[in-house]
Amino acid sequence: DxxxxxxxxxxxxxxxxxxxxxxEQNLNHDAMYWxxxxxxxxxxxxxxxxxxxxxxxxxxxxxxxxxxxxxESFPLTVTSAQKNPTAFxxxxxxxxxxxxxxxxxxxxxxxxxxx
Amino acid sequence: AQSVAQPEDQVNVAEGNxxxxxxxxxxxxxxxxxxxxxxxxxxxxxxxKYITGDNxxxxxxxxxxxFNKSQTxxxxxxxxxxxxxxxxxxxxxxxxxNDYKLSFGAGTTVTVxx
Numbered sequence: 001d002x003x004x005x006x007x008x009x010x011x012x013x014x015x016x017x018x019x020x021x022x023x024e025q026n027l028n029h030d031a032m033y034w035x036x037x038x039x040x041x042x043x044x045x046x047x048x049x050x051x052x053x054x055x056x057x058x059x060x061x062x063x064x065x066x067x068x069x070x071x072e073s074f075p076l077t078v079t080s081a082q083k084n085p086t087a088f089x090x091x092x093x094x095x096x097x098x099x100x101x102x103x104x105x106x107x108x109x110x111x112x113x114x115x
Numbered sequence: 116a117q118s119v120a121q122p123e124d125q126v127n128v129a130e131g132n133x134x135x136x137x138x139x140x141x142x143x144x145x146x147x148x149x150x151x152x153x154x155x156x157x158x159x160x161x162x163x164k165y166i167t168g169d170n171x172x173x174x175x176x177x178x179x180x181x182f183n184k185s186q187t188x189x190x191x192x193x194x195x196x197x198x199x200x201x202x203x204x205x206x207x208x209x210x211x212x213n214d215y216k217l218s219f220g221a222g223t224t225v226t227v228x229x
Binding site (some may be wrong): 004031033035040041042043044045048050056058059094101104106107108109111 | 164215222
């Protein structure tokens with residue numbers, strides 16, 4: 001069953017703690033993305049990766065970090081430097097390589113609440 | 116820099132009436148344009164895309180979109196809306212270059228009343 005899996009669905013953390021959100025895909029896609037969704041602000045790009053061992057900052061990368069050691073995995077760490085981490089986080093992937101006109105496929109999201 | 120604007124936060128229509136959700140874009144080259152739909156607490160589902168060719172693109176669930184290069188717009192349309200079309204709709208753009216960056220608009224909430 002192909003797709004993108006984000007875990008966990010709900011995550012609670014205390015203020016000041018780092019937390020890592022998991023994103024795994026078995027679609028053999030090269031490109032992967034992390035977005036943050038807040039009410040009324042749409043999807044804002046945090047980081048994206050076009051290929052293994054390479055990633056670029058998106059529009060709101062401050063307070064976040066990523067790694068891309070495997071094609072299938074693109075974990076996002078929300079650090080204590082992120083001032084307002086409570087949000088809905090979405091991971092996506094697309095074919096990548098020379099093909100840039102394909103749509104992205106999304107996971108079901110992780111809702112992070114920092115208390 | 117590439118960007119997308121969805122000028123309407125909300126669109127309300129009666130069931131059976133035409134539905135239009137507006138999107139304008141700003142890129143320095145040839146864009147790839149996409150529409151997605153999101154239901155509460157879920158990920159996004161792909162509806163349709165414009166790559167090249169015909170300006171009218173047909174997609175899933177009876178939706179279509181019209182690409183207008185001179186107006187830099189890519190409006191989503193459905194001739195006859197259903198109550199089940201009530202959801203949050205996003206327009207997205209990727210510049211047709213070496214960059215895979217995919218930028219989204221702020222979203223438009225569509226409510227279809229019975």
